[in-house]
Amino acid sequence: MHTTLAGLNLANPTMLASGIMGYTAESFLQVAKGGAGAIVTKSVGTQPRTGYANPIVVQTKAGLINAVGLPNPGIDIFTEEIKYTKTLLHIPLIVSIFGYSAEDYATAAKKAANAGADAVELNVSCPHVKQTGAEIGQSPKLLAEVTQQVKAAINKPLIVKLSPNVTDLGVLAQAAVEAGADALTAINTLRAIAIDSETQQPILSNIKGGMSGPAIKPVALRCVYDLSQIVDVPIIGCGGITTWQDAVEFFLAGASAIQIGTAVADNMAVFSTITKGVESYLRQKHYKNVEEIVGLAHRK
Amino acid sequence: MLTENNTMRITQIVNIHTESPSVKTYTFVDKLCSTARPGQFLMLWIPGIDEIPLSIMGTTNDLVSVAVKAVGDATRHLHNLEAGATIGVRGPFGTSFTENTGRVLLIGGGTGIAPLLFLAKRLQPKATHLAFVEGAKTKTELLFVSELGGVCQEQNLITTTDDGTAGLQCLVTQPLANLLDKESFDMVYTCGPERMVKKIFDLAEQHKLPLEASLERLMRCGIGLCGSCMLGKYRVCRDGPVFTSTQLREVKDELGISKIGFDGSRIPI
Numbered sequence: 138m139h140t141t142l143a144g145l146n147l148a149n150p151t152m153l154a155s156g157i158m159g160y161t162a163e164s165f166l167q168v169a170k171g172g173a174g175a176i177v178t179k180s181v182g183t184q185p186r187t188g189y190a191n192p193i194v195v196q197t198k199a200g201l202i203n204a205v206g207l208p209n210p211g212i213d214i215f216t217e218e219i220k221y222t223k224t225l226l227h228i229p230l231i232v233s234i235f236g237y238s239a240e241d242y243a244t245a246a247k248k249a250a251n252a253g254a255d256a257v258e259l260n261v262s263c264p265h266v267k268q269t270g271a272e273i274g275q276s277p278k279l280l281a282e283v284t285q286q287v288k289a290a291i292n293k294p295l296i297v298k299l300s301p302n303v304t305d306l307g308v309l310a311q312a313a314v315e316a317g318a319d320a321l322t323a324i325n326t327l328r329a330i331a332i333d334s335e336t337q338q339p340i341l342s343n344i345k346g347g348m349s350g351p352a353i354k355p356v357a358l359r360c361v362y363d364l365s366q367i368v369d370v371p372i373i374g375c376g377g378i379t380t381w382q383d384a385v386e387f388f389l390a391g392a393s394a395i396q397i398g399t400a401v402a403d404n405m406a407v408f409s410t411i412t413k414g415v416e417s418y419l420r421q422k423h424y425k426n427v428e429e430i431v432g433l434a435h436r437k
Numbered sequence: 438m439l440t441e442n443n444t445m446r447i448t449q450i451v452n453i454h455t456e457s458p459s460v461k462t463y464t465f466v467d468k469l470c471s472t473a474r475p476g477q478f479l480m481l482w483i484p485g486i487d488e489i490p491l492s493i494m495g496t497t498n499d500l501v502s503v504a505v506k507a508v509g510d511a512t513r514h515l516h517n518l519e520a521g522a523t524i525g526v527r528g529p530f531g532t533s534f535t536e537n538t539g540r541v542l543l544i545g546g547g548t549g550i551a552p553l554l555f556l557a558k559r560l561q562p563k564a565t566h567l568a569f570v571e572g573a574k575t576k577t578e579l580l581f582v583s584e585l586g587g588v589c590q591e592q593n594l595i596t597t598t599d600d601g602t603a604g605l606q607c608l609v610t611q612p613l614a615n616l617l618d619k620e621s622f623d624m625v626y627t628c629g630p631e632r633m634v635k636k637i638f639d640l641a642e643q644h645k646l647p648l649e650a651s652l653e654r655l656m657r658c659g660i661g662l663c664g665s666c667m668l669g670k671y672r673v674c675r676d677g678p679v680f681t682s683t684q685l686r687e688v689k690d691e692l693g694i695s696k697i698g699f700d701g702s703r704i705p706i
Contacts, residue, residue: 158664158672160701167670179664179701187699191488192480194658196443196527205663210702335447336484336523350439402661402675 138416140174140427142371142394143294143319145229145256147174149412150427151384154375154398155180155233155260155298156205162222168401169228172409176228177396178215180235180260183245185211190342195331200350200377201399202329204343207235207263212245216252229255231296235263239283243290256294259287262302262325262347274300274325277312288317296373298322299360301353306360307367314368322373322396323360327353350399351377358390365391365432379407381414388415388427389434442469443660445482445525451500453520457578460548461516462494462504467526470501474533475556476628476651476679479503480659482525483518487511490656490674492628493529494551495558501526504551504580530659532679534649539623540566542616543589544637546573546609549629550580552651556626557588568593568616572609572633576602610636617644624649631706635693638685648682654696667697 138149152175158164159179168176188208195202209215215232222230232249234257236242246257261274261283273279280297288295297313299306301324310321326347331340339345357376364372374392378384379400387395400407415427424430452464470479473493481503482488489511491503507516518524534556541564545553550571560567567589573579575598586594595612596604605612610633617640627637628651641648654666654673661675669688671677676684685692698704 157662158667160664160697161667161703163670164664164667164672185700185702188657191657192445192482193663194660195445196439198439200439201662203658203662205657208665208699208701210698210700214702333445333447333484333525336525338485340445340482340525342487399662402658 138412138419138427140394142373143256143296145175145294147394148228149174149408150394151408151411152231152373152394152396153177153401154396155258156203157398157401160210160218162218162225165222165226165230167405168408169226171401171405171407172412174228174394174408175231176226177231177258178233179209180207180233181209181212181215181245181249182207182235183212183241185209185214192341195340195346197331197348197352199352200348202331202341202346202348203326204341204346206343212248216248219249219252219254223253231256231258233258233260233298234287235260236283237263239286242283243286246287247290250291250293254293256296257287257291258296258298258322259283260298260325262300272300272302274309275303277308280309281312281316284313284316284318294319296320296322298325298375300325301356301360302328307363310364310368314370318370320371320373321364321368322375323364324353324357324376327356349377351379353377354383358386361387361392362390362434366435378411381411381418384411384415385418385430388430389432391432391435393428393431442529443527445527447523447525450518450520450522450524453518456504456580459578460504460506460580462502463515464500464502465524465526466499467501468499470526470529471496471499473501473529475559476533476552477529477531478678479526479528479530480656483511483514484523484525486514488525490653490659492548492552492651492678493555495555504548506548527659531674531677534626534651534679536560536563537624538563538565540564540621541624541626542568542570542622543626544570544609544613545627546571546629546633548580549627549651552628553626554581554584554588557585561588566593568595568620568622570595570597570609570612570616572597574599579603609633610640613637613640617641617646622646627651631696632693638682638692641682648685649679650685651678652680653678655699664701665697668692
């Protein structure tokens with residue numbers, strides 16, 4: 138089920154979402170073996186970070202809330218892992234970058250691209266140093282600034298992963314595309330909290346976290362549906378995708394590819410399972426490729 | 438991904454027992470974890486402090502026990518708690534030891550003894566011969582000696598201490614070479630620090646003996662998502678913590694040599 142996306146050649150349109158496994162070449166190889174068409178690494182910044190104390194994940198009825206705190210070795214150490222990975226991996230490696238300023242993003246992205254990353258995905262769900270509390274992905278101005286500077290720093294495909302924690306996702310998407318994003322990933326996790334009634338306190342050490350899993354799938358699907366009417370760049374659907382039916386729904390809503398995160402815990406082969414399911418769906422409905430069904434839910 | 442095991446249950450500590458100057462065992466009610474098999478682990482939440490992975494050391498009816506050594510902030514805090522204190526539990530997680538019915542040898546150090554004691558109790562009625570080698574720094578840190586003596590008969594229990602205050606004065610791995618030369622075994626089980634496991638793995642390999650080892654790594658999510666506990670291609674929390682010789686051979690370049698640190702970089706063990 139070969140497809141292309143923003144210049145990337147994908148054996149199939151399933152990718153590992155950022156934040157899952159994703160530190161070492163060996164873990165990327167396992168995901169590739171599970172059938173992924175591409176891999177997005179955990180988010181890497183300019184400096185090492187140890188992340189938050191446990192608990193970093195808590196399960197709710199329909200999903201997980203996580204606040205891992207972006208642990209990462211820093212781009213300078215991670216470039217070695219990128220180089221090593223590129224000698225072993227035969228699918229595109231997309232490096233996720235986070236930062237606290239446009240300069241941070243551009244610096245880390247440039248180093249990742251130079252080390253051999255096939256594309257860069259921006260994680261913009263982190264606070265901006267100069268505007269405490271506000272996520273970069275919540276301000277069209279900051280988002281455009283970050284996207285522009287990264288775009289100028291690399292000549293690899295640039296994907297912006299949108300935060301859903303905004304009033305109007307369309308405005309942010311347009312800002313990212315106008316600033317040079319070659320594709321958009323929708324969506325990152327939804328801000329959430331879990332409180333234990335017995336001890337009467339929040340469970341996550343960071344108090345709040347991001348919700349993923351089946352609970353957010355309808356929200357993510359709606360975001361993709363809306364965005365596909367607003368922007369012309371390809372959209373990568375992400376949020377609670379667990380089955381091939383979920384994947385098909387995202388294609389119909391307008392996604393050209395999908396990312397899988399939470400569902401990987403149970404089944405590393407979820408990528409192959411979903412790809413096979415989508416293939417058989419396409420065959421039954423007499424479509425030649427996945428491109429033919431992208432956005433079909435918009436037909437009047 | 439959404440399992441009953443991974444839902445946090447709030448429970449109270451019903452009993453705390455001091456095992457050594459640095460180790461206490463904690464018993465609490467948890468139906469799910471009381472179904473655990475030897476080798477599996479749970480995540481224990483100390484509200485407002487931390488959540489830590491612990492090997493399950495025993496189950497009776499709905500009760501579950503874990504052994505905790507005071508080594509860091511979280512475990513020291515746990516040591517200050519009293520019976521009745523509220524904790525959170527999720528699990529059981531991971532793989533377990535197989536139960537060999539032949540001649541078996543269990544070897545471990547520190548709180549690694551806890552899951553091996555659990556296993557030894559299960560093996561006792563099944564195995565034709567059960568030998569146990571336990572090591573510690575000093576006599577007062579040798580855990581569960583009388584219980585182990587009861588499970589495997591005194592003459593089959595070898596103890597070692599670094600300072601010679603009890604048993605043989607040597608590392609726990611030292612009597613192993615001798616024992617493996619002298620006697621035949623069908624399976625070796627181990628749990629403890631990774632460098633010790635590595636030595637035991639090497640010895641078992643030399644003697645062409647199958648081994649099952651329970652490993653400990655930095656664990657955050659406990660469910661195979663965060664990547665903190667990667668050992669080569671394996672997630673220790675999900676594909677382990679119990680690994681077979683065949684699996685350990687695949688990761689021998691990392692076993693006892695390097696692990697993933699808090700910041701995701703590879704660090705020496």
